[in-house]
Amino acid sequence: MLLSPLLATALLAPHVQSTSILCAGNLYGTPLLSDATSIGNNLPYVQQDPEHEMDAPRIFAEPAFFTPRFHALLNPWRTAMVQLPRVWRYRSARIALLFYADAAGQVPIASINSNWRSVQAAAAGVLHHTQTPYLTLYLYAAGSPFEAVLNAYMITGRGVNPFDPRGIGGEGVVGVVGNVNASVVNG
Numbered sequence: 001m002l003l004s005p006l007l008a009t010a011l012l013a014p015h016v017q018s019t020s021i022l023c024a025g026n027l028y029g030t031p032l033l034s035d036a037t038s039i040g041n042n043l044p045y046v047q048q049d050p051e052h053e054m055d056a057p058r059i060f061a062e063p064a065f066f067t068p069r070f071h072a073l074l075n076p077w078r079t080a081m082v083q084l085p086r087v088w089r090y091r092s093a094r095i096a097l098l099f100y101a102d103a104a105g106q107v108p109i110a111s112i113n114s115n116w117r118s119v120q121a122a123a124a125g126v127l128h129h130t131q132t133p134y135l136t137l138y139l140y141a142a143g144s145p146f147e148a149v150l151n152a153y154m155i156t157g158r159g160v161n162p163f164d165p166r167g168i169g170g171e172g173v174v175g176v177v178g179n180v181n182a183s184v185v186n187g
């Protein structure tokens with residue numbers, strides 16, 4: 001289980017901070033460890049990767065943040081693009097993959113070239129916050145206050161800043177994917 005270091009830390013400690021993970025139970029809730037492990041093990045290609053899709057280059061994009069909004073993006077890879085936001089659900093656990101937003105809710109980079117291995121590494125707490133983060137992973141419980149944050153994001157189009165999701169002061173980030181194995185796509 002590659003995700004168990006993140007899940008154990010995130011679920012068993014109400015307020016833990018390291019260079020790659022900060023948990024805030026009052027915002028993200030506490031999903032059952034078994035549910036979080038199951039959902040983590042069902043992220044793309046975690047269990048099996050027969051065609052080496054995990055390392056295949058692909059575009060991760062969120063067209064709502066393109067300029068102009070929703071304009072076309074050419075895919076140079078044979079693999080399918082990943083349109084964000086992406087949310088995985090299993091019983092009490094949720095994992096959301098979003099583009100990083102600054103304190104004003106702006107998403108400065110809305111498409112990158114990367115691969116699922118980088119995303120999985122961030123989920124395992126391997127990648128650390130850098131000066132130019134791109135993607136953010138959130139592990140949260142069904143019914144937690146973070147669901148209201150995601151709903152507002154979907155309705156308003158204002159991005160979620162991982163260090164201040166509700167806009168009321170620093171709270172918590174589960175994993176931030178930086179510039180490791182990622183490059184900006186001109187969109």
